[in-house]
Amino acid sequence: MSETAERAPASGPPADPALAPGQPGARASSVGRIGIRLIQQRELTVFIVAVGLVIYFSSVSSSFFTRDDLVNISQIIAPLAIIACGEVFLLICGELDLSVGFVYGFAPFLMHYLIDFYSVPAIPAMILCLVFGLVFGYINGFITIALGVPSFITTLGTGLILLGFTLVTSNAYPALIPESAVGPGHWIGTYAWSMITWAIVLVIFFQIVLSRTRWGLHTVAVGGNILGASEAGIKVKRIKYGNFMITSTLGAFVGLQVAFQTNSIDPSSGGYQPMFYAIAAAVIGGTVLSGGSGTIVGAFLGACVLGIMQGGFTLIGISANPLGIIFGGAILIAMIVNVQFTRLRNAGRT
Amino acid sequence: MTTPASGQPAEPAGAPSGAGGTATADPDVLRAEHISKRFGAVTALRDVNLHLARGEVLGLIGDNGAGKSTLLKILCGFQRPTTGRILLHGQEVTFKSVDHARSLGIDAVYQDLALINELTVFHNMYLNREHVRGPLLSNRSMRREARKHLDEMGIQIPSVDVAVAKLSGGQRQAIAVARSVYSDAKILLLDEPLAAMGVKEGAIILDLVQDLKRRGDVSVIIIAHNYGQVLEVCDRVNLVQHGEITLDKMSRDTSVQELTELVVAEYRKAMEARQHNA
Numbered sequence: 001m002s003e004t005a006e007r008a009p010a011s012g013p014p015a016d017p018a019l020a021p022g023q024p025g026a027r028a029s030s031v032g033r034i035g036i037r038l039i040q041q042r043e044l045t046v047f048i049v050a051v052g053l054v055i056y057f058s059s060v061s062s063s064f065f066t067r068d069d070l071v072n073i074s075q076i077i078a079p080l081a082i083i084a085c086g087e088v089f090l091l092i093c094g095e096l097d098l099s100v101g102f103v104y105g106f107a108p109f110l111m112h113y114l115i116d117f118y119s120v121p122a123i124p125a126m127i128l129c130l131v132f133g134l135v136f137g138y139i140n141g142f143i144t145i146a147l148g149v150p151s152f153i154t155t156l157g158t159g160l161i162l163l164g165f166t167l168v169t170s171n172a173y174p175a176l177i178p179e180s181a182v183g184p185g186h187w188i189g190t191y192a193w194s195m196i197t198w199a200i201v202l203v204i205f206f207q208i209v210l211s212r213t214r215w216g217l218h219t220v221a222v223g224g225n226i227l228g229a230s231e232a233g234i235k236v237k238r239i240k241y242g243n244f245m246i247t248s249t250l251g252a253f254v255g256l257q258v259a260f261q262t263n264s265i266d267p268s269s270g271g272y273q274p275m276f277y278a279i280a281a282a283v284i285g286g287t288v289l290s291g292g293s294g295t296i297v298g299a300f301l302g303a304c305v306l307g308i309m310q311g312g313f314t315l316i317g318i319s320a321n322p323l324g325i326i327f328g329g330a331i332l333i334a335m336i337v338n339v340q341f342t343r344l345r346n347a348g349r350t
Numbered sequence: 351m352t353t354p355a356s357g358q359p360a361e362p363a364g365a366p367s368g369a370g371g372t373a374t375a376d377p378d379v380l381r382a383e384h385i386s387k388r389f390g391a392v393t394a395l396r397d398v399n400l401h402l403a404r405g406e407v408l409g410l411i412g413d414n415g416a417g418k419s420t421l422l423k424i425l426c427g428f429q430r431p432t433t434g435r436i437l438l439h440g441q442e443v444t445f446k447s448v449d450h451a452r453s454l455g456i457d458a459v460y461q462d463l464a465l466i467n468e469l470t471v472f473h474n475m476y477l478n479r480e481h482v483r484g485p486l487l488s489n490r491s492m493r494r495e496a497r498k499h500l501d502e503m504g505i506q507i508p509s510v511d512v513a514v515a516k517l518s519g520g521q522r523q524a525i526a527v528a529r530s531v532y533s534d535a536k537i538l539l540l541d542e543p544l545a546a547m548g549v550k551e552g553a554i555i556l557d558l559v560q561d562l563k564r565r566g567d568v569s570v571i572i573i574a575h576n577y578g579q580v581l582e583v584c585d586r587v588n589l590v591q592h593g594e595i596t597l598d599k600m601s602r603d604t605s606v607q608e609l610t611e612l613v614v615a616e617y618r619k620a621m622e623a624r625q626h627n628a
């Protein structure tokens with residue numbers, strides 16, 4: 001599954017077969033080719049880790065490759081991968097969104113309120129949830145860009161406000177999926193493979209946006225050299241606003257998916273965990289926290305590693321208690337390896 | 351939004367007026383009148399008047415912090431003057447943005463180069479005026495054009511596909527200058543284009559400016575510290591001191607010695623004033 005996605009961006013426009021994912025324009029000239037190999041190596045490392053995990057789990061558990069288990073793991077991976085699409089764009093342009101998990105939590109409630117209390121038809125209600133994501137992202141952008149609050153604090157605040165809003169309006173009670181939404185919901189999250197299909201489509205789409213459009217190029221430029229980008233006439237603020245809006249909208253979408261998939265609207269759904277895992281996935285996949293570089297495909301592979309670990313350890317029956325130790329350790333080891341590899345690569349390039 | 355650069359600018363319609371200006375009604379392509387700029391309590395520029403004729407190369411010299419870069423940033427639309435006005439071809443303009451100024455034919459190379467380390471050479475050369483086909487970047491055409499222009503200018507880099515971070519200071523500078531020269535700009539503003547340059551790379555930039563001068567339709571303002579180079583390549587020099595233009599002479603009427611003495615005299619006066627105060 002991850003292999004398909006890894007090749008995907010390159011197979012988009014036929015003009016540029018040697019284009020490395022995430023490094024716009026790197027191409028097969030003698031120097032470029034070595035560059036591509038090095039860049040791909042980073043994603044390759046993550047890919048190898050993912051394959052290694054699959055081999056390990058399938059050797060210790062006979063049920064790892066059963067359909068049910070693959071579906072289960074794909075449903076862990078998908079939300080992380082989709083949220084990571086947004087976070088990668090934000091991280092590359094030098095920002096961060098801690099609130100996305102709360103948009104994820106609130107969006108299905110908003111759908112429920114709109115349909116059940118305001119008699120909005122299902123599909124417009126879902127679209128309004130996505131519009132809410134856009135508006136919420138705009139607010140994050142406004143506080144960060146126009147009012148100058150660091151995005152870490154902005155989104156911490158807006159996220160908590162939205163959590164409070166979710167709890168107050170729902171009285172902290174779960175709700176049922178509105179009947180009119182059940183049908184369309186199948187395509188969004190209920191069918192076994194809906195979520196991962198959306199995830200792969202979005203990963204391919206956003207990888208192309210990142211490496212083959214002006215928006216992606218300008219996002220890298222803003223994160224790499226914000227003054228230089230603005231001197232070149234790039235509309236820095238617009239890029240940042242847009243990436244906040246992408247992230248929140250994806251958060252709303254994931255919230256709807258998970259609600260359909262679990263067949264309930266739960267006030268404890270979302271929160272910090274999916275957001276932090278998505279950021280971890282992005283960073284494991286090679287996105288630099290300080291901005292300027294990153295890839296969507298890498299983040300997807302990072303999400304695969306995290307999803308396979310979570311699903312696998314659960315499957316082989318490790319109790320929930322030490323899971324945190326294993327998980328945290330694995331994230332750290334993956335990152336240490338990546339950072340050290342990068343250091344070696346940089347040392348060898350001059 | 352932005353027009354892709356398309357090789358050599360077209361030949362001017364009228365006859366190019368020689369350096370220094372001819373007897374036409376208004377030979378100046380660019381004129382700044384009574385420009386001042388304050389940053390809070392700091393006055394960076396006060397009542398600056400500057401003019402630039404068609405095809406002319408003007409050198410801006412002066413000590414660090416004298417206001418040269420600020421003046422340039424105002425002329426290219428990156429900053430707005432606190433007071434004063436700018437006339438372009440005799441018409442008053444207010445630059446809304448760098449893009450706006452660029453659409454009017456003014457382009458700048460900044461001291462910090464405005465290059466993005468993470469991006470390749472050709473993406474940097476077409477930054478914010480990318481070639482696109484539909485929604486997608488047309489990397490192939492940008493790569494080809496970038497390679498062609500750099501070859502024409504004799505700028506040697508390993509490949510247009512390498513990230514700018516991997517190039518030397520001089521190579522980076524050369525790329526920043528090449529980017530502006532091939533942007534179809536009619537007025538080029540170069541902020542210390544020779545800093546960080548080796549002798550050979552510096553010569554490339556100077557040759558480039560000479561080429562532009564010969565073409566006659568591009569006007570250039572250069573900030574530089576090497577007075578010898580300034581006098582060699584510029585038609586006229588302006589000396590900026592404490593946010594004011596204190597000297598405006600044709601290059602042939604002045605000398606390295608005179609310019610040096612003026613700057614040193616300023617320095618001495620400042621030192622004496624300091625001692626006097628102490």
